[in-house]
Amino acid sequence: MLEIVAPQSKESPSDTEKTAITLRDYEEKLDSPSSFQFINTDDPFPESPDDHIEDQQLTVRAVLVGCILGGVISASNIYIGLKTGLAISSSLFGAILGFAILKPLSRSAPTFLGGGYFGPKENNICQSAATSAGSIGLIFVSGFPAAYQLGLLSAQPKDDIGRLFTFTICCAFFGLSFTQPLRKFYILKLKLVFPLGVAAAQTIQSLHVGKGAEAIAGRKTRALIYAFIGATLLRIISEYAPGLLWDWHIFYAMNRIGLTSAIAAESWGWIWEWTPAFVGVGMVTGANASYSILGGSFLAWAIIGPVIVAQGLAVGVVADPAIPGYMSYMSMNLADPIHHPSPRYWMLWPGTLILVCASLAEVGCNWKSFYLGMRSALGPLLQWFSQTTVEDDNVVDPVPEHERVPLWAWSSLLVISVIVTCIVMNVQFGQNVGVTLLAIIFAFLFSLMGCESEGRTSMNIVTSAGNASQLIFGGLASGQNYPIKRGQLLNLLTGMLTLGKYNESFKA
Structure with a gap:
């Protein structure tokens, strides 16, 4: 109720x-x-005494459709992540399209082909599967591309398909075991809002409950379909008119009509690009984050870049000899980065330092959440081993006992996932078991910080967690006197392992 x-x-x-x-x-x-x-955001869905009781919430059709929708979002997230380092949530996408697919199927298809009653709880399973599947692709937007560019793995990703699959599995299942002990503390005790989760819940309620619910669902589904068709058509048509429907080289045009000094802005990449993916990210990104991104871009490519080039600290390359002053400063050529760095390479280091410092500051400011979260998570295990009653701080769980995940289920998954992760990292990547266990510990610690941030603001700090862990493991590798390439691979793998496990823990 x-x-x-x-x-x-x-x-x-x-x-x-x-x-x-x-x-x-x-x-x-x-x-x-x-x-x-x-x-109350921590209460279950309302149940109607006149309606069907959803005895089977976890169904094959819900998980299958959710994973397919999550795969679509994951591909989009990889594209956007490689472009900008950002990612979008697939919870609302999975909730609405999952309803649009499964509701008609539940009415028209026979039971053995996916028919039967489809309610809000099963709809939630569908969006949960879509969210989890959509977020796992984040590990392929940073660490793995860097590893291939540095020549630390095989020549082509297809040559490592087995290792990529097993690494993804290690990241996915470990996060599921974290969610149960953290749920009591962050949802039932602290009652964090988790804005994206609440938005998804309210969306699902609006799809199943109230007058005209299906009509509302139809309008939301059509909006998604129209947006998809519009973005697809724009991308296809723009191939035939790139300067009109895709890239607006405003400063280049000004140079062509006689304002020759405007070519400097073109050289620094100041163009207007009608990329549907970026337009969509801008629509769902908060104003504060958008201002920060715009401010960082202006600081780097309108102030710092021209200054370091003028001082001889960085150099560009000629973009077009036929146009005087037309240069390119975006190169990442590492042939001689010490004596002839590009502005992009030069600004990589202060930008990374800012990210790392922000990560460490985030960790330090949330030390109390670390402590309380660990205490709440380890409480059931201590109670199980000592066979003593642990004070529950008068936390009332509205979920019936028979619907809760038992201790043995999530704890056994935790143990199995740790063992499998250690085996995979040692056999397929040659990583020390102790280093893998340390990465798992950091994944747990960062998951506490991630739940706090996600629960209060819906801000995903996955990049900060990855940067902070890479700093720690970089120091560990240097202390072990590993060869350069070995240390680089260790740094990337442990950072991705921490990032992937942490991301799946609070997304689940």
């Missing part, structure tokens, strides 16, 4: 006097949102 609080009068009721309403009452209030004040 979902608890909804009626508007408070002058004599506000206490918490014990809150009115619990049935789903029928909830439908009426859903059609008039101003008639109630708030919904």
Whole structure:
């Protein structure tokens, strides 16, 4: 039963006097949102006494459709991540399109082909699968591309397909075991909002509950389809008119009409590009983050870049000999980065330092969350081993006992995933077991910070976690006197292992 609080009068009721309403009452209030004040974000979905009971929430059809939708988002995230380092969540995408696919199927298909009642809880399973599958691709936007560019793995990624699969599996299953002990602390005790999760829950409720729910779902689905068709058509048509529908070289045009000094801005990459992926990221990215990205770009490519070139600290290459002053400063040619660095290579280091310092500051500011989260996570294990009762701080779990994940289930998954990870990293990559265990510990610590950040602001700090872990393991590799390439591979693998396990833990 979902608890909804009626508007408070002058004599506000206490918490014990809150009115619990049935789903029928909830439908009426859903059609008039101003008639109630708030919904407890840690309460389950409302259940109707007149409707089907979802005995089978975890179904093959929900997981299969969710994974397919997550695969689409994962491919998009890899593209966007390689371009910008950003990623988008697939929770709402999975919730809406999962409903659009499975709801008609549940009515028209026979039971053995995926038919049967489709409710909000199964819809949530679909979006959960889509979210998890969509986020795992983040490990392929940083560490692995760097490893191939440095020549640390095989010549082509297809030659390492087996190692890439097993590495992904190690990252995916380990995060699932983290979610259960952290749920009690972050959701039931601290009652963090998790804005993206709440948005997905409210979206699913609006798809299944209330008057005209299916009509609303149809409009949302059509909006996604129209956006997909529009972005696809724009990309295809722009191939035939790139200067009109894709890249606007404004400063190049100004140079052609006589303002020759404008070519300097073109040389530094100041063009307008109508990339649908970037437009979409801008629509879902918060204003503060967007201002930070714009400010960093302006600082790097309009101030620092021209200064270091003028001082002789970095050099560019001629982009077109026929156009005086037309240069390119985006090269990452590492033939002689010490004596002739490009501006892009030169600014890589202060940018990395900023990221690492921000990561360490984030870790330091959240030390209390680390401590409390570890205490909450290790409490059930200590209770199990000591056979003593641990104080639960009066935390009430609204989920029935038979629907909770038992201790033996997530703890056994934790042990198995640790063992498999150590074997895979040692056999396929030659990594020391101790270093792998240290990476797993850091993944757990960073997952506490990630849950705190995601739960309060929906900000994904996965890049910061990866940078901080690489700094630590870089120092470890230098202390072991590894050869350069061996140390580089160790640094990248442990950083990706920490990043992947941490990311899957709070996404799950």
